[in-house]
Amino acid sequence: xxFYFAIVGTKDxxxxxxxxxxxxxxxxGVARFREEQRSMNQFIVHSSLDIVEEVQWATPTMxxxxxxxxxxxxxxxxxxxxxxxxxxxxHDQKADDAIRQFFTDVYDLYTKxxxxxxxxxxxxxxxxxxxxxxxxxxxxxL
Amino acid sequence: MQRGDSLNSPxxxxxxxxxxxxxxxxxxxxxxxxxxSSTSSNLRYSSSRKSIYDRHLNRSQRSELSKASFAFxxxxxxxxxxxxxxxxxxxxxxxxxxxxxxGQRLLELLLWREGRSAKRETRIxxxxxxxxxxxxxxxxxxxxxxxxxxxxxxxxxxxxxxxPMVNSYISVPKEMSQLNCAAFVAGxxxxxxxxxxxxxxxxxxxxxxxxxxxxxxxxxxxxDSVIERESVLVVTRAL
Numbered sequence: 329x330x331f332y333f334a335i336v337g338t339k340d341x342x343x344x345x346x347x348x349x350x351x352x353x354x355x356x357g358v359a360r361f362r363e364e365q366r367s368m369n370q371f372i373v374h375s376s377l378d379i380v381e382e383v384q385w386a387t388p389t390m391x392x393x394x395x396x397x398x399x400x401x402x403x404x405x406x407x408x409x410x411x412x413x414x415x416x417x418x419h420d421q422k423a424d425d426a427i428r429q430f431f432t433d434v435y436d437l438y439t440k441x442x443x444x445x446x447x448x449x450x451x452x453x454x455x456x457x458x459x460x461x462x463x464x465x466x467x468x469x470l
Numbered sequence: 471m472q473r474g475d476s477l478n479s480p481x482x483x484x485x486x487x488x489x490x491x492x493x494x495x496x497x498x499x500x501x502x503x504x505x506x507s508s509t510s511s512n513l514r515y516s517s518s519r520k521s522i523y524d525r526h527l528n529r530s531q532r533s534e535l536s537k538a539s540f541a542f543x544x545x546x547x548x549x550x551x552x553x554x555x556x557x558x559x560x561x562x563x564x565x566x567x568x569x570x571x572x573g574q575r576l577l578e579l580l581l582w583r584e585g586r587s588a589k590r591e592t593r594i595x596x597x598x599x600x601x602x603x604x605x606x607x608x609x610x611x612x613x614x615x616x617x618x619x620x621x622x623x624x625x626x627x628x629x630x631x632x633x634p635m636v637n638s639y640i641s642v643p644k645e646m647s648q649l650n651c652a653a654f655v656a657g658x659x660x661x662x663x664x665x666x667x668x669x670x671x672x673x674x675x676x677x678x679x680x681x682x683x684x685x686x687x688x689x690x691x692x693x694d695s696v697i698e699r700e701s702v703l704v705v706t707r708a709l
Binding site: 384385390391408409410411412432435436437438439440441442443444445448449455457458461 | 521522523525527571574575577578579580581582586588589590592665666667699703
């Protein structure tokens with residue numbers, strides 16, 4: 329079970345990307361996408377942005393929006409922050425609760441990144457510490 | 471020290487220059503406290519090896535700031551802006567910009583602190599109520615004094631503050647009587663609105679009355695797209 333995670337900014341620009349596999353049940357935490365599949369991941373996630381924008385104006389207005397899009401056997405789940413930053417996760421199996429906890433953790437990390445006065449909204453996140461903590465959260469929940 | 475080494479270490483400093491977006495450290499060293507000698511490298515590590523990711527976001531929730539220190543900082547901010555502009559409109563714009571970056575961070579922080587029950591606002595009235603109560607209470611420890619809708623224009627709303635705290639130690643000379651330094655707070659409000667996808671302009675106007683000589687009105691003017699969307703949402707909600 330592999331995951332592709334992306335954080336997209338307010339101008340539809342990617343701010344952060346990561347790939348990981350599941351660490352549960354003997355998985356080793358490494359993503360196993362086929363080579364062609366990997367380049368498709370970005371397109372799938374990008375196209376689901378349209379759907380996210382549509383759904384975000386519907387009620388209820390929770391931050392976590394569950395599964396917004398399906399493509400072949402892959403599903404895209406979305407979490408929308410207050411400042412309209414989208415966390416998108418591409419996955420092939422349902423895991424609503426675990427994904428929600430993962431998103432909440434990453435939301436925490438993103439808010440801490442934003443508290444840095446030198447970090448503007450829509451800037452790329454290049455911190456190795458952030459990367460490490462995201463992978464840690466992925467290992468914990470996914 | 472090789473640049474390659476620094477890329478692998480977990481303490482890559484944030485690049486303050488937004489045009490450099492690849493993750494390579496720039497030559498401008500970050501202003502971090504350091505014990506190690508920095509003659510050979512431009513990277514400085516915090517001696518306790520802690521990063522901002524280790525601090526808890528609720529740490530500052532109950533802490534208070536003395537009015538004097540804020541007044542000092544704000545006074546210096548106004549002076550700094552004044553030296554670099556020519557004109558009152560420019561000065562207000564600069565103060566607005568200062569408040570803008572604060573507003574962006576405040577929005578995310580406040581919604582994060584609401585926890586699991588956090589909800590995004592999609593209606594104009596909802597977001598204005600959020601600003602009047604939550605945002606105002608977190609900065610000034612009291613909600614704003616009033617929220618009104620303009621009778622003449624569909625897209626204008628007014629937020630009233632009887633005594634903006636930021637203006638309490640700023641004295642405006644007579645020739646600049648149009649200036650209202652609450653443009654700083656207007657910037658905060660504008661950022662919160664922009665973040666929630668309600669683009670518009672927020673300006674501060676002083677409307678002194680007999681009992682309230684420092685009364686300020688924040689005029690919030692939304693873009694047309696917001697009004698259109700609002701009317702569509704009302705229709706779909708009613709169905």
